[in-house]
Amino acid sequence: MRRRDFVQASLAVAAHTALQAPVAHASPPPRIAYGSAVRGDALVDDFAYRTALVDHCQLVVPEGGLKWEAVRPSEDRFDFYEGDKLLAFADQNGLKMRGHTLIWYAAMPEWTSSIRGGKAAEKALSKHVRTVVGKYKGRIPSWDVINEAIAEDPRGSDYLRPNLWLENMGKGYIETAFRRAQEADPKVQLVINEYDIECVGEQFTNRRNALLRVVRDLRDRDAPIHAVGFQGHLKGQYEIDKEGVSSFVAELKAMDVDVLVTELDVIDNLLPADEKQRDEVIAGRASDLLQAILDANRPTAILTWGITDRYTWVPMWFTRDDGSPNRPLPLDRDYKAKPLMDVIGRFVSRA
Ligand code: 9MR
Numbered sequence: 001m002r003r004r005d006f007v008q009a010s011l012a013v014a015a016h017t018a019l020q021a022p023v024a025h026a027s028p029p030p031r032i033a034y035g036s037a038v039r040g041d042a043l044v045d046d047f048a049y050r051t052a053l054v055d056h057c058q059l060v061v062p063e064g065g066l067k068w069e070a071v072r073p074s075e076d077r078f079d080f081y082e083g084d085k086l087l088a089f090a091d092q093n094g095l096k097m098r099g100h101t102l103i104w105y106a107a108m109p110e111w112t113s114s115i116r117g118g119k120a121a122e123k124a125l126s127k128h129v130r131t132v133v134g135k136y137k138g139r140i141p142s143w144d145v146i147n148e149a150i151a152e153d154p155r156g157s158d159y160l161r162p163n164l165w166l167e168n169m170g171k172g173y174i175e176t177a178f179r180r181a182q183e184a185d186p187k188v189q190l191v192i193n194e195y196d197i198e199c200v201g202e203q204f205t206n207r208r209n210a211l212l213r214v215v216r217d218l219r220d221r222d223a224p225i226h227a228v229g230f231q232g233h234l235k236g237q238y239e240i241d242k243e244g245v246s247s248f249v250a251e252l253k254a255m256d257v258d259v260l261v262t263e264l265d266v267i268d269n270l271l272p273a274d275e276k277q278r279d280e281v282i283a284g285r286a287s288d289l290l291q292a293i294l295d296a297n298r299p300t301a302i303l304t305w306g307i308t309d310r311y312t313w314v315p316m317w318f319t320r321d322d323g324s325p326n327r328p329l330p331l332d333r334d335y336k337a338k339p340l341m342d343v344i345g346r347f348v349s350r351a
Contacts, residue, residue: 032299034348035059035098036307037263040082043089052307052335054093059301061098061262062086063313067107071132075111075124078131087139098303099140100262101193102129103177104147105163112164121168126180133184142189142301144229144262145181146174150194150210153203159210174214175223182224189300193229193262198245198289199238208248219255227300228252232264232289236271236281240288242295249296259297261290263305265328266340269318278327283339290347302344309333 038060042049053060064070065082073079083099090097103125115124133143151161160166165173174192181190192215197208211228218225234240249259266282293299306312308331315326325333330341 032348033058033096033301034344035061035095035301035303037061037063037100037303037305038086038089039063039306039311040065040085042311043086046310048335049308049311050089052331053089054095056307056330056341057095059096059098059303060086060090061100061303063100063306064107066099066132067101067104068112068128069107069109072109072112072128074109078135080135083136087136097140098262098301099133099136099143101144101147102132102181103145103149103165103173105161106148108164115164116168118169121165121173122176125165125169125173125177129177129180130184133181133188137185138187140185140188142191142227142260143181144193145177145190145225146192148194149174149192149214150197150207154206154210159213171217175218175221178218178223178225189226189258190224191227191229191260191262192225193231195231195233195263197248198230198232198234198240200241200244201238204241205244208244212248212251215252215255215257219257225257227258227260229260229262230264230289230293230299231305232261232286233305234264234266234285234289236266236268236278236285240285240292242288242292245289245292246296249293253297258300259293260299260301260303261293262301262303264289264302265305265312265314267314267318268326268328269314269320273320273322273324275324275327279339282327283343286340287343287346290343294347302348304330304340304344307331308335310335 035057062082065086070082071079087097115121149160151159160171178190194211196204252259266285268278268282271278271281306329309327309329310333312328314328330338330344332338
């Protein structure tokens, strides 16, 4: 076949295919990005860790490097060493980076305890959010603006967790943070991030309802909020409230609020000693959560809170009585993939 004939024949086939193909399938839906929290020290010291991140992730988020404790050594200083380091790694390896976190009750430097009064608090909060989001404008597409704002066990009007900002500014601190973040980078996905909203039980239900109340309030006031982050620090001994999670996600969707999973891991201190059995329970819990979310809306990303059992926060609070190491993450201590990684792989490729 002469080249011109070949080209024409190809065009004819292409036209035919285009006509036959339903429009919805013209381009495959984008995959859900998978990512991990990253520790700055391990990033420098551990080659296998860097390799695992590049091999498996499309997204990274600093585990501690952008918290006040790291960024604000004093009232007038900002230190972006850790954030810049991770962003350079992300850029070099074609990964995107999320920001965690702007406003949280924990990991606050000592000097902030002297912030008193509504005006001073608002000034400090605004300066922080503006400066940190502004510093990474156009480079960090998604931020955890508010982290863990819901009371441990919300009841009636006591549904917010006490913190420096609530004490000084009232509940309006949440709206102020979202507004400042949007002013600093209008294109960024603004997230409210929360834990213990996934499992069966009254406390989990109450926490979901309290979070809905906060989101609804923000929406009523036309405040910019784009997504709810399920931290997903699942307690392995509890079942996922599949119906509760799906209807929560559906209610958010009805308000045009997206969801993502920001800190997935499975706390295994009360799970069986047998590793194979334990890994199966862990994978099953994660699968239940991801499916319950997906049944109602497609998450914009799925991140685990670390990638390897070598570096995890879990033993800080949840060591096992039998002394065996925790296994909450997708890769084991030797970077071998566990069933949890298969589950994640299934969700990020099929959704
Ligand atoms: O994993 C983090 C741990 O290394 C830090 O010491 C701790 C305090 O900064 O924060 C941990 O990460 C938390 C995250 O920022 C918010 N959700 C709960 C996470 C686990 O405690």
